[in-house]
Amino acid sequence: IGGFFQQKPVLKNPFLEDALLQGYLRRHLPSKAVYSELLVFGERLVHEVDGWGRECETTPPTLVTYDAWGCRVDRIVTSPAWRRMKELSAQEGLVAIGYERTYGEWSRVYQMCKLYLFSPSSGLYSCPLAMTDGAAKVIQSLGVSGPTDEAFSRLTSRDPGYFWTSGQWMTERKGGSDVGSGTETVALPQSDGSYRLSGFKWFTSATDADMTLTLGRVADRDGRTTPGSRGLSLFYAPVRNQQGMVQGIEVQRLKDKLGTRQVPTAELLLDGLPAYRLSDEGRGVACIANMLTLTRIHNSVSAVAGMRRILQLARDYARHRSVFGKPLKSHPLHIQTLTRMEVETRGAFLLVMDICRLIGREETGQASQLDAHLLRLLTPVAKLYTGKQAIAVISEGLESFGGQGYIEDTGLPAMLRDAQVLSIWEGTTNVLSMGVLRCIARTSGLILQSYFTHTQSLIATDILPSLSGAVRSVDSALCGLKEFLQDAAVKPPGYLE
Ligand code: MFK
Numbered sequence: 244i245g246g247f248f249q250q251k252p253v254l255k256n257p258f259l260e261d262a263l264l265q266g267y268l269r270r271h272l273p274s275k276a277v278y279s280e281l282l283v284f285g286e287r288l289v290h291e292v293d294g295w296g297r298e299c300e301t302t303p304p305t306l307v308t309y310d311a312w313g314c315r316v317d318r319i320v321t322s323p324a325w326r327r328m329k330e331l332s333a334q335e336g337l338v339a340i341g342y343e344r345t346y347g348e349w350s351r352v353y354q355m356c357k358l359y360l361f362s363p364s365s366g367l368y369s370c371p372l373a374m375t376d377g378a379a380k381v382i383q384s385l386g387v388s389g390p391t392d393e394a395f396s397r398l399t400s401r402d403p404g405y406f407w408t409s410g411q412w413m414t415e416r417k418g419g420s421d422v423g424s425g426t427e428t429v430a431l432p433q434s435d436g437s438y439r440l441s442g443f444k445w446f447t448s449a450t451d452a453d454m455t456l457t458l459g460r461v462a463d464r465d466g467r468t469t470p471g472s473r474g475l476s477l478f479y480a481p482v483r484n485q486q487g488m489v490q491g492i493e494v495q496r497l498k499d500k501l502g503t504r505q506v507p508t509a510e511l512l513l514d515g516l517p518a519y520r521l522s523d524e525g526r527g528v529a530c531i532a533n534m535l536t537l538t539r540i541h542n543s544v545s546a547v548a549g550m551r552r553i554l555q556l557a558r559d560y561a562r563h564r565s566v567f568g569k570p571l572k573s574h575p576l577h578i579q580t581l582t583r584m585e586v587e588t589r590g591a592f593l594l595v596m597d598i599c600r601l602i603g604r605e606e607t608g609q610a611s612q613l614d615a616h617l618l619r620l621l622t623p624v625a626k627l628y629t630g631k632q633a634i635a636v637i638s639e640g641l642e643s644f645g646g647q648g649y650i651e652d653t654g655l656p657a658m659l660r661d662a663q664v665l666s667i668w669e670g671t672t673n674v675l676s677m678g679v680l681r682c683i684a685r686t687s688g689l690i691l692q693s694y695f696t697h698t699q700s701l702i703a704t705d706i707l708p709s710l711s712g713a714v715r716s717v718d719s720a721l722c723g724l725k726e727f728l729q730d731a732a733v734k735p736p737g738y739l740e
């Protein structure tokens with residue numbers, strides 16, 4: 244009954260639809276090769292990958308604990324689409340680009356632009372890629388040698404048959420934020436210099452990974468360990484043997500989650516997991532910090548990508564949905580709503596890309612002291628800010644579809660569910676804020692001073708108005724630090740007076 248059927252919002256090539264992204268690349272990385280690669284990739288996303296992403300959502304992973312004969316197998320079964328995402332990630336060099344460095348200091352920007360296009364269609368494959376990239380960075384920064392030699396070449400490979408993904412196992416039942424007091428995992432030294440890990444990892448995402456980086460406490464001959472953060476060391480462990488079976492691990496269960504249902508997130512009992520120590524004893528947190536920097540950048544990229552995707556769909560819908568006699572796009576109030584979302588998204592994009600630029604400079608040895616300070620300060624700030632922004636913008640985006648924004652098989656509600664995690668994993672908002680404050684206090688405010696003196700003058704002279712919006716937001720967050728600095732008896736820098 245009734246002849247009207249609403250035209251659904253159509254996903255178009257996300258690269259061609261994104262004027263800001265194109266403008267940014269024209270300005271900073273004006274390469275024909277980059278342009279055409281992203282153009283082709285955008286087509287592939289629309290016609291191929293986006294469908295796989297939906298399949299990852301509708302066919303979530305399952306855990307098979309025993310085989311038919313009662314043997315413990317602990318096999319995580321993922322969808323064919325999830326496995327195709329792994330192949331595609333290798334082929335497209337989604338991790339490799341960051342290490343090939345074809346575009347020098349701009350290679351990270353290029354890699355992150357590609358991931359930004361990929362993320363909303365990836366069925367959350369962006370999650371294992373973030374950890375894989377983080378692991379490669381840690382290994383590279385510590386010097387690739389011994390057992391990590393093969394791991395590094397696999398993590399950064401473009402060969403789908405050789406490519407590995409990595410996990411990042413930090414969180415235990417007692418503490419995910421405060422890993423210093425929360426980590427109970429013990430590392431027993433072996434005669435060949437390796438270790439056996441025993442403990443319980445409470446959240447491990449993308450547990451179908453081939454290897455992991457994790458934290459544990461080295462035990463002495465009497466089994467004693469050092470408490471606190473200073474007792475933690477960083478370990479590398481291959482997760483599976485030649486037959487693809489987990490070794491020294493029992494998968495207790497998969498988590499039943501609000502969102503990110505595409506990703507297998509498991510609780511793991513480590514029962515003598517063979518591992519190699521990567522950091523000096525007691526330097527685990529400081530060494531895994533390189534991973535945190537990169538995964539937090541990935542998190543911010545995914546946050547902005549989610550905002551951009553909902554906007555692209557909402558804009559398309561506004562052209563075709565008519566209400567009160569005219570299309571939504573002709574209603575000023577609706578346009579005001581979309582415009583506010585657009586401004587948030589643009590500001591966040593430029594902020595995050597600037598951080599990608601900074602890490603690219605650091606990795607190619609071109610970072611000044613100021614760049615290093617800005618990278619350290621802005622990475623957690625951008626992660627905490629864009630995590631919250633994405634939830635708000637995507638929620639607003641759902642409303643712009645009216646009731647349809649609430650209907651599961653439009654694919655829209657999953658976007659909001661998946662966004663909700665962005666402010667939790669990789670450090671919650673308040674924990675990141677405390678980390679930033681500790682870092683400022685340790686440098687006696689120097690790091691903050693760098694931000695105010697240099698970034699402000701940059702805005703005045705150079706940067707697009709929308710970036711100044713983003714920086715103003717960061718400004719107000721940082722100005723809120725004054726009270727803390729006083730509490731911590733650190734002299735507030737003059738510009739906060
Ligand atoms: C779509 C993309 C998604 C991405 C994938 C997501 C998958 C999900 C994966 C996870 O959620 S993994 C778990 C993530 N967990 C966290 O992020 C933990 C959050 N907690 C914190 O960040 C705590 O602040 C922290 C564990 C770092 C506190 O530990 P400590 O030992 O009390 O840290 P402290 O004393 O501040 O720093 C110890 C050392 O590390 C210091 O170096 P030094 O000893 O040389 O002075 C710090 O400078 C250094 N450090 C800490 N944070 C750093 C850092 N260095 C650089 N960057 C940082 N961010």
Ligand code: FAD
Pocket residue numbers: 411412413414417418419420421446447448449500503508664667668669670671672673674677
């Ligand atoms: P808690 O540390 O107990 O925090 C509880 C609350 O206390 C939070 O609101 C926090 O902000 C607040 N809080 C804590 N400390 C302070 C403070 N000093 N001041 C003010 N407030 C504070 N972890 C991994 O290691 N690997 C993974 O692969 C992984 N995957 C995950 C996947 C999903 C879907 C989720 C939801 C989590 C995952 N995590 C993973 C765990 C995640 O990193 C932790 O949940 C997160 O870091 C918070 O730790 P927690 O859960 O122990 O919370």
